[in-house]
Amino acid sequence: MRYFFNGKIEKTDELYTIRIPFNVWEVCKQRDVIDAELVLDNKIIECELIPEEKGKKGNYKIHLQEEDVSHVDTDKEHKLLLHVTGSLIQMNRNSPYSFDNPIRKIDGIDIIIQPEDGICGQTCVAMLANVTIAEVMSVMDCREWQGTMGRVISALNYYGIDHSDIIMYTEGRDATLPKCCILMEKMGLYCHYLVYYDGKFYDPNLGIITEYDMSKLQGYLEVKVE
Secondary structure, three states: OEEEEEEEEEEEOOEEEEEOOOOHHHHHOOOOOEEEEEEEOOEEEEEEEEEOOOOOOOOEEEEEOHHHHOOOOOOOEEEEEEEOOOOOOOOOOOOOOOOOOOOOOOOOOOOOOOOOOOOHHHHHHHHHHOOOHHHHHHHHOOOOOOOOHHHHHHHHHHOOOOEEEEEEEOOOOOOOOOOEEEEEEEEOOEEEEEEEEOOEEEEOOOEEEOOOOHHHEEEEEEEOOO
8 A cells, every 4th residue: 555645854863764654553454663665855765764763553653764865855844655564454355256246336335334343444344235234344344443454455456446546634624525535534543433424424423414623633645536
């Protein structure tokens, strides 16, 4: 997967770093030092993602060398595209679906309210695929508070629900949403997920809402519909 966000280069002694605005463990399901590629002002840079100090599980920074940033103004914020390979759990090997043969054509959404906290990601997939939460939990093989974005994307792949390969992180900035997408809100240590479709927001907690405070939005993944 690739991740698009705005970031600023920080310098400490001879070290250049960029803060990553999402929990890498929650999204990518990877630990320790992670190899990645960064596109910075049209330059592709091989880099490492290094975890921050202990006690902040999943918080990472991009580590860069001086030659990596010599072509940019380090005092300004930059648009960044980060590519982390092998960041999805594969659960579609025995799937009867594909992007050419999806479980359904998404031309509307029926609201599903999650019966308990911690399964909003599974509920969003259930709304998009028009199946039960129980089925999605079986496909994703995860329980409450385990439905990370990486597992959500892998479940979309299982059901043949096409989507962008870039997660857009807005961090509370104004954004023009695509016709259909999964939204991520930051809620403490976890993310809350909801579905946006054609002008309405389908929240597993609140039901259908027509207005949304974009300052709460951490980011979104586009779901491709006609």
